[in-house]
Amino acid sequence: MSEQSLAIRKFSDLANPTRFLALSGAVWPWMAAATALFFAVGLYLCFATVGDYQQGETVRIMYVHVPAAWLSMMCYSVMALSALGTLVWRHPLADVSAKTAAPIGACFTFIALVTGSLWGKPMWGTWWVWDARLTSVFVLFLMYLGLIALNRAVDDPARAAKVGAILILVGFVNIPIIKFSVDWWNTLHQPASVIRLDGPAIDPEFLRPLLVMAIAFTLLFFTLHIVAMRNEILRRRVSTLRRLAARSAGRGTSGPVPAGVGEGHP
Amino acid sequence: MTHLAYVAAAYAAAFLTVAGLVLWVWLDGRARRRELAILEAAGIRRRSAGEAK
Numbered sequence: 367m368s369e370q371s372l373a374i375r376k377f378s379d380l381a382n383p384t385r386f387l388a389l390s391g392a393v394w395p396w397m398a399a400a401t402a403l404f405f406a407v408g409l410y411l412c413f414a415t416v417g418d419y420q421q422g423e424t425v426r427i428m429y430v431h432v433p434a435a436w437l438s439m440m441c442y443s444v445m446a447l448s449a450l451g452t453l454v455w456r457h458p459l460a461d462v463s464a465k466t467a468a469p470i471g472a473c474f475t476f477i478a479l480v481t482g483s484l485w486g487k488p489m490w491g492t493w494w495v496w497d498a499r500l501t502s503v504f505v506l507f508l509m510y511l512g513l514i515a516l517n518r519a520v521d522d523p524a525r526a527a528k529v530g531a532i533l534i535l536v537g538f539v540n541i542p543i544i545k546f547s548v549d550w551w552n553t554l555h556q557p558a559s560v561i562r563l564d565g566p567a568i569d570p571e572f573l574r575p576l577l578v579m580a581i582a583f584t585l586l587f588f589t590l591h592i593v594a595m596r597n598e599i600l601r602r603r604v605s606t607l608r609r610l611a612a613r614s615a616g617r618g619t620s621g622p623v624p625a626g627v628g629e630g631h632p
Numbered sequence: 633m634t635h636l637a638y639v640a641a642a643y644a645a646a647f648l649t650v651a652g653l654v655l656w657v658w659l660d661g662r663a664r665r666r667e668l669a670i671l672e673a674a675g676i677r678r679r680s681a682g683e684a685k
Contacts, residue, residue: 424635427642434646473653480649481642488635586650594657600664603678604671611676 383599386459390592397589404582411575418572427485429575432560433583435478438506439541441471441587445513446538449531459595461527462602464534465517466594470587472510479507490554498547499555502540509537523602 408429418425445467451460482500483493494500513530520526548557559567566573671677 422635423639426639430642430646469656470653473649477646477649480645484638484642484645488638590653590657593661597657597661597664600661600668604664604667607668607671607676607678611671611674 383458383462387596387599390596394589394592394596397585397592401582401585401589404578404585408575408578408582411578415571415575421489424485424488425572427481428572429579431478431481431485432576433580434474434481435503436580437583437587438471438475438478438503439544440584441467441474442506442510442534442538442541444591445471445534446541449534452527452531453535459599461523461531462595462598463591464530465523465527466598467591468510468513468517470590470594472507472514474583474587475503475507475510478503495554497553497555498551499544499553502544502547506540506544509540513537 412426412429417423445464448460448464448467451457452464479500482503486495487493513533516530516533517526520529547553548555560573560576568576
């Protein structure tokens with residue numbers, strides 16, 4: 367395979383794991399640097415801006431809580447797209463993408479739940495209420511954990527991919543429920559104040575750090591996701607090579623393993 | 633009425649979670665690359681492994 371053939375000419379070329387490794391290897395250090403830069407600026411703004419006249423200092427919790435909550439939903443959407451890729455197009459990378467996004471999504475959901483609770487105690491007077499928004503995000507967290515458990519419980523990656531993809535798509539119904547729960551039900555959680563039809567309802571003083579942190583969190587997600595996908599591809603190559611080594615050892619022969627092995631499903 | 637402890641706890645929890653995630657991804661990658669290197673040293677490799685990395 368020459369350098370020339372590694373060129374990405376169309377989107378589906380990305381589905382080749384070897385091309386993906388070559389491209390992502392060149393891109394992810396830059397993404398990591400951009401993530402660090404945006405976090406540096408974002409965290410500075412988080413503490414340089416004034417406190418809210420009602421919330422006081424606790425408004426600063428929002429700069430972490432809101433981006434983490436957005437990312438928890440975006441991560442699930444990425445997984446749903448990957449699940450479609452697994453079921454419809456059978457891209458070898460789609461399952462790798464869905465599988466590696468789950469732990470990252472679980473972490474972002476965990477951050478949203480914990481920071482929300484730490485904001486709720488001083489502002490609402492309670493750590494937790496079972497209102498529609500909080501409950502649906504908690505369900506999202508449980509779904510992430512369930513998908514991680516499923517992936518680890520099934521030995522064959524191809525079978526785990528199919529079952530996982532169906533579960534991901536069924537669970538996607540929860541995403542619009544989370545988004546609109548604050549409109550459909552009477553919740554203690556406030557309705558949307560940034561993404562709304564009549565424009566953001568918060569002051570630019572608070573919007574600026576929020577948006578910079580949102581970009582930082584998004585970059586963090588994609589950087590971690592790409593690196594985790596690279597790890598997963600290597601993991602599958604290792605298991606394929608080990609299986610082939612065991613097989614050729616059984617025959618008493620050794621030699622190079624055919625090309626293409628270890629790409630996608632072993 | 634500043635509730636600084638809550639703000640500090642929220643940032644600490646977020647930082648620890650992200651740090652744990654980054655550390656896990658990094659260690660996972662290092663372990664996988666080491667496994668591949670051991671396999672390669674044992675002469676077990678993909679035919680295309682020389683050119684395409």
